Amino acid sequence: MSGLARHAADLLGVPLAEARPMAGGDLSQCLHLRLEDGREAVAKTGPAPREEARMLAALAAAGAPAPAVLAVDETALVLECLPDTGAGPGAEADLGRVVARLHAAEGGRYGWPADYAFGPVVIANGWSDDWPAFWAERRLLCHAGHLPAPLIRRIETLARDLENRLPRRPRPALLHGDLWGGNVLYAGNRVSGLIDPACYHGHAEVDLAMLSLFGRPGPAFRETYGASEPGAAERAPIYKLWPALVHWRLFGDGYRGMVEGFLEMAGA
Incomplete structure (x- = not known):
């Protein structure tokens, strides 16, 4: 044992x-x-x-x-121990309802009462009233010193422009924080559990971007979750960049292409 x-x-x-x-x-x-x-x-x-x-x-x-x-x-x-028997035909619609319910919970500021981590990669969650500054400092610039300098310079250029790319004060939704498919359990047509959270309050689009990082939920998800905000497609690579950077730091150079792809999509 x-x-x-x-x-x-x-x-x-x-x-x-x-x-x-x-x-x-x-x-x-x-x-x-x-x-x-x-x-x-x-x-x-x-x-x-x-x-x-x-x-x-x-x-x-x-x-x-x-x-x-x-x-x-x-x-x-x-x-x-929650049931985990696999997704049925109605599961994506239920996931949309579940994530919408989660995001309806609102905080007063962006962040979380404590920092967290993915393995050795610290997730800084200090409170902020400025969402572009939070994303720049706590999700992008924090990787300086851990990745190649030319790439960090591109990230710094993007970070300086986030006030023009991201909403300054989006509704501070409760985020799961690591909402990829492996952290969603299904039992037939319903979501039986969300697991392995890395919660904080932030722009709801962060969770939606993560959900489409390694796959993409079908139209039934969007029908029950609700319509996209204007400009969501342009913001998605900025939000996907953070988990891509984390994966590169955790698992190696195999993720470099993903990071560079999102930087290119973001025009950086």
Whole structure:
């Protein structure tokens, strides 16, 4: 039995019958647990388990499906095991409804009460009242020193022009923050859970851009989510640039082409 499995059982106060690795886990260890009382759970590590627990609570409070937190401490999180049987024909429409409900939850400013991380890549979430400045400083310029200087110069040029590219004060929607397909669980025609959040308050288009980074939801999603804001297509590569930069830093030069492609699409 792994150390994480033993620790999760101790946190729950229930003997463990079985633990097995789950798919994914590029940045954290994740186990499926079967407890001796018949229940199932998910145990995972992460950059800040207590902060992730607060983010999951925020998703649930907004009316989005999210796993309940069964136990948490500074090193591990134990979660409800949600159904994950695959997407049915009505699932994309339900995802549109779920994301719209999430984005209807509004904050007073842009950011989050604490910083977070994707592995070694810090996600700075300090509060701001200026959305273009938040995106420039906390999502783009923060990569200086970690990537080639010529590319950083292009990012700096783009960052200086964001006040002309992004709305200054969009509604500060509650964002999932890492809303790609792998972080959405389906059970038939419904979304059973949003997992692995990196929440903060910001422009809703950030989540929509992330959702189309490695695929694209069909028209049923847009029908239930709502119409695009004017200029969304021009802003999308600016918002996709951040996760592309994070992937390059985490996983290597294979993502350089993606980064350069979004810079070109953004005219930088």
